[in-house]
Amino acid sequence: MLEAKNLMVFFENALAINDLSIEVKREEIVGVLGPNSAGKTTLMNTISGLIIDIKIKEERRGGERITVMGELWFEGEEMLHSKPSYRIRKGIALSRERHPIFPDSSVEENLRISTYLRKDPEVQKSFEFVYGIFPPLRELRKRKAGFCSGGEQQMLSVGMALMTRPKLLLLDEPLLGLSPMMQRFLIEAIRRIRKEGIAVLVAEQFARPLLPSLDRGYVIENGMLSFQGTGQELRDNPEVRASFVGV
């Protein structure tokens, strides 16, 4: 359903993403693994369209020149230069790195804000869906999101992305800074989200707890693809094991 071909992203003359091609098929969980500054977040921003906004802001204040090249196909439509809001309507939703939620709003209000683009009457169903996947959020729904713990905010951030009713969910470092228990819970949630028919693309640095759940994965370094394969191939590759699994 998602196919990125020969993506190139420049910040001035520096290459953040170099000739990267990735693919996500229906109901797959695909991982993008790589160390810090490998280009994971830039890739996520390029797919979600956030980069378009960053680019416009930089142009307006005469800052860094950002260039995006290549092809991005989502369900048969070229989307590399469309606005983020258009991509959300079409079914691509991003949960950003370090769970930046709206701290001054309640948990419920955060979720409600995320339905901004929706005009259908089934918003209530989506609330039930999100509360079903993340039961703790139901208990917390009246609390100010800024007072929630890191794990709760991460659940909320994923929940907000789900409220847009995506077909493809992009998760940028969802496990960062969580306790091992919360990590397991979140991975379990990702599996359940996939079961509901939503494809998931996860960017992650610390891959050990995630690896068993991946259908396929890409390892990127300095914006370039260094290894790709099925989940099993990734688990068996000694280099991947040494760099990202920590054995």
Place this chain on the structure above:
Amino acid sequence: MEIIIYGITNSISLALMAIGFSLTFGISGLPNFAHGAFYLLGGILTWIFLNQLGIPYLVAALLSILAIGAFGFFLYWGLMLRLRGLAINEVIATLAVAIVIIEVLRWMGFSGFSYVLPPFIRGSVNIGGVWVDNQRIVMVGIGAALIVVLYLFTRRTKTGLSFRAIAQNERTAIAVGIDPDWTAALSLAMGSGLAVVAGLAILPLGAIDTEMGYDILLYALAVGIIGGLESLPGALLGSFILGFSQILVATFLRAQWQTVVTLAAIVIILAIKPSGLLGKYKELEERV
């Protein structure tokens, strides 16, 4: 008793002056220095509608609010869009718009006692031994209604929620589909419209004077700086502090000292708490 009543009416009038400025700045970070000019222009527009075109008062008022709101909306797309993110340029551009509006109005002679908006309800009432004219009571009513309406608007409607979202975390708001430019243009339109609402509530208390264009901006800034520029509760707190201290000074010292109080308050707050008394969610961030 006089101090309490006049303190409250003065505070509410300050809050009305500041609320539009705070709203725009709080949502999109746009410092609308043409706020005072819009206040003035809205009043004069209503006067023209009323006295030269013979339009009924209420319709004239609504028309001016909509006209200035639309002006703010197009000001964003025509001018501010090119300057977004450059704070100093935004200030210079909006101040330039303000000076053009105010000085043209001054040149056209819209000043003095012939330019008076009639009060909504004539006469006055006695509250606890103090005579208060009805317009002041109407003004307090408008102020209170506006606060309630704004509160409900930002919590119950989709557009209001998108305003809150953009104000809290712009990039996350974009990631859930909210358009930042559209929101900023709407916020500037609403802020401009609110400037006219304030003008219509306050101007009938005296004659229209072009100098007000600058004074209102100063008061809006003072209230904002005291309470925290981007927060509406802050604007409310700021206007009550400033409103009461102005009345106290006018009662026990002299009326001329009122402006000094305004400026001194800015200096003191900037020295001890630069983000204002209720500035952005600093405490919240530190706790988490």
